[in-house]
Amino acid sequence: MPHTLxxxxxRFRHWLGLWRGPGTMGDGTEVLLEFSIxxxxxxxxxxxxxxxxDKATGxxxxxxxxxxxxxxxxKVVAGIYTPELGPVQMHEVPDDPSGVCIEALVPGNxxxxxxxxxxxxxxVMATRRQQGYAGQGTPIxxxxxxxxxxxxxxxxxxx
Amino acid sequence: xxxxxxxxLAWLGTWGGSGEAxxxxxxxxxxxxxxxxxxxxxxxxxEATDLTGQTLYHGVVACLGPTPTGQLRAVALSTIHGNLLLxxxxxxxxxxxxxxxxGNGNHIMVTFVPEGPDRLLFSAMWRPPEAAPDDPRLGRMxxxxxxxxxxxxxxxxxxxx
Numbered sequence: 001m002p003h004t005l006x007x008x009x010x011r012f013r014h015w016l017g018l019w020r021g022p023g024t025m026g027d028g029t030e031v032l033l034e035f036s037i038x039x040x041x042x043x044x045x046x047x048x049x050x051x052x053x054d055k056a057t058g059x060x061x062x063x064x065x066x067x068x069x070x071x072x073x074x075k076v077v078a079g080i081y082t083p084e085l086g087p088v089q090m091h092e093v094p095d096d097p098s099g100v101c102i103e104a105l106v107p108g109n110x111x112x113x114x115x116x117x118x119x120x121x122x123x124v125m126a127t128r129r130q131q132g133y134a135g136q137g138t139p140i141x142x143x144x145x146x147x148x149x150x151x152x153x154x155x156x157x158x159x
Numbered sequence: 160x161x162x163x164x165x166x167x168l169a170w171l172g173t174w175g176g177s178g179e180a181x182x183x184x185x186x187x188x189x190x191x192x193x194x195x196x197x198x199x200x201x202x203x204x205x206e207a208t209d210l211t212g213q214t215l216y217h218g219v220v221a222c223l224g225p226t227p228t229g230q231l232r233a234v235a236l237s238t239i240h241g242n243l244l245l246x247x248x249x250x251x252x253x254x255x256x257x258x259x260x261x262g263n264g265n266h267i268m269v270t271f272v273p274e275g276p277d278r279l280l281f282s283a284m285w286r287p288p289e290a291a292p293d294d295p296r297l298g299r300m301x302x303x304x305x306x307x308x309x310x311x312x313x314x315x316x317x318x319x320x
Contacts, residue, residue, distance in 0.1 A: 044236070066234065083200075
């Protein structure tokens with residue numbers, strides 16, 4: 001049965017599910033990125049989790065969780081928690097309409113920016129920190145993920 | 160484990176109970192606490208429904224965790240108030256007391272008070288920014304919650320035929 005979503009969140013319907021793919025952390029460490037997103041309260045909002053996993057051991061190197069709602073302008077407002085930032089509220093800024101870019105100003109005059117965009121069948125995620133308003137951005141994680149699909153739904157793939 | 164959520168770790172699990180909202184409306188509550196994000200934060204999922212459990216009056220999910228400077232804060236999404244950022248407010252030890260202002264301007268206060276090992280008293284209040292204390296738009300909810308535990312079947316030789 002299809003999920004119900006409030007109209008302002010319909011543009012993310014095709015993102016619902018679990019995504020994984022190769023990524024890189026700011027220090028160059030190669031990781032497996034994982035991103036999941038699901039509806040809350042019959043589509044009144046969305047909940048996501050995001051992790052960067054050690055490619056060899058699967059250990060969690062970085063992780064976060066958050067809730068997406070919308071403001072009275074129809075823009076995404078995300079309440080997120082990561083151990084590094086604590087709980088912060090992020091607001092959508094204008095960007096490519098096929099994706100979403102949210103940012104927050106955190107203590108130390110640092111902007112924390114998360115961008116997600118679809119490129120074909122792939123979901124591209126990039127997070128970065130930017131010192132001040134005109135400072136150079138420092139990547140935190142970036143990567144390209146594909147939807148995790150059961151093998152029985154992937155023609156030609158046998159377990 | 161981060162110290163700031165430690166007092167609430169005894170609450171992990173699912174709680175249920177009944178209470179009332181404004182206008183003496185009877186409500187049924189279900190509330191689950193779990194640790195998330197490598198056990199550094201507490202996720203709370205809260206539902207207030209009618210007594211059949213089929214009509215949702217208010218749903219909230221929240222993630223409570225420490226800021227880098229040590230305060231306790233929660234991000235939340237409410238079906239009534241939208242996105243919320245709630246700060247811990249001073250209260251008795253062991254009490255979770257949170258307050259904040261929603262994006263729509265509503266002032267919100269929420270408390271969970273432990274009343275014994277498996278009992279919690281929940282109360283919440285919200286009001287529009289310009290509302291007086293006796294304003295009919297004032298929202299409130301109180302409920303007594305008990306920890307839900309799995310039903311334990313008696314051993315076969317002690318079951319009644």
